[in-house]
Amino acid sequence: MHENFIINPKYSHLAEKLKEVLHDFSHKGEYVTKGERNVIKMVQLEGISFNIKKFKTPNAFQSLVYKFIRKSKAKRSFEYASKLIDFGINTPFPVAYLEVFSGGLQESFYISEHIDYDFDFRELIHNPRFKKRNEILRQFTKFTFKLHEKDVNFLDHSPGNTLIMDHGNNTYDFYLIDLNRMRFEPMDFNARMHNFRRLWLSKTMVKIMAQEYAELSGKSFEETHALMLKHSRAFQKKVNSKKLRRKK
Structure with a gap:
């Protein structure tokens, strides 16, 4: 040994x-x-x-x-x-x-x-009335854009894997955890939108995040929104049909 x-x-x-x-x-x-x-x-x-x-x-x-x-x-x-x-x-x-x-x-x-965080991304999904939710979603999108610009493809970009620290006065820090599935590679626009799919976003969340990402990337809102929504829906459908199959 x-x-x-x-x-x-x-x-x-x-x-x-x-x-x-x-x-x-x-x-x-x-x-x-x-x-x-x-x-x-x-x-x-x-x-x-x-x-x-x-x-x-x-x-x-x-x-x-x-x-x-x-x-x-x-x-x-x-x-x-x-x-x-x-x-x-x-x-x-x-x-x-x-x-x-x-x-x-x-x-x-x-x-x-160990970090003392305030909440994780899951809470934004489960509670549509979460305080400052839209602002946090915009800042989280900025954070994800930074990952993409640095050629970080976080394959487990899912709700439980981002811890959020609230510093007050509208500033939030995002911490990635559960890192063992990651690739360092340039990502085209489709791959970037595909990277949002595991976050289990609602239509409202997709709208807010697509708007922010479009501004940051210089792409049109329509293209960004359509792709982000397409990948999110496809992933949710896949997971839900797996659950149904298990029940049967």
Whole structure:
């Protein structure tokens, strides 16, 4: 069995303490989420809060793929977060990752700084009367435009993966999480509009966001609106028909 532990130089003084926590993960920290696939816990060290994500143990075939062919989700999360920060895009600061190999990959963990956010994008969907909703949607569109301009194709651009901080006086910061599915590539206009599809936007939301994106990109509102709506509807239809099939 061997391990690969990589830590950001900013936190190298905590390397041993963090490793200790990871090696006793089931007994340390408090649960943030306890999903079927991944578990997230929060720990405090020297007055700083960290989130630790333990990825699902891969099956025998996947564990070899992660050893020889593909980077682990933990490594990708760490590398992509570092890249986003270099681009001036917010994401919880990447602290470290650990991979444990025995034959193939057995376990992997990703550590980031914990951020106290105010709400996530889901709340804007569920509550049409959310305070300053239109303004937040416009600023979120600006944020997504910045991603596209920096050639960031965030494949999991979905409601639970953007955390929002409200600074008061109409300023909001957006933080991307769950980063392991991302491509860095130039995106044409169709690909950009396709990138909005997972956000589960209502017609009103599409209207507001298409208007903002059209202004930023220099495209017409009509073209922007038609494409964004087309991709959103197609995705929602696909998900809903899958749910129906499962029920039957």
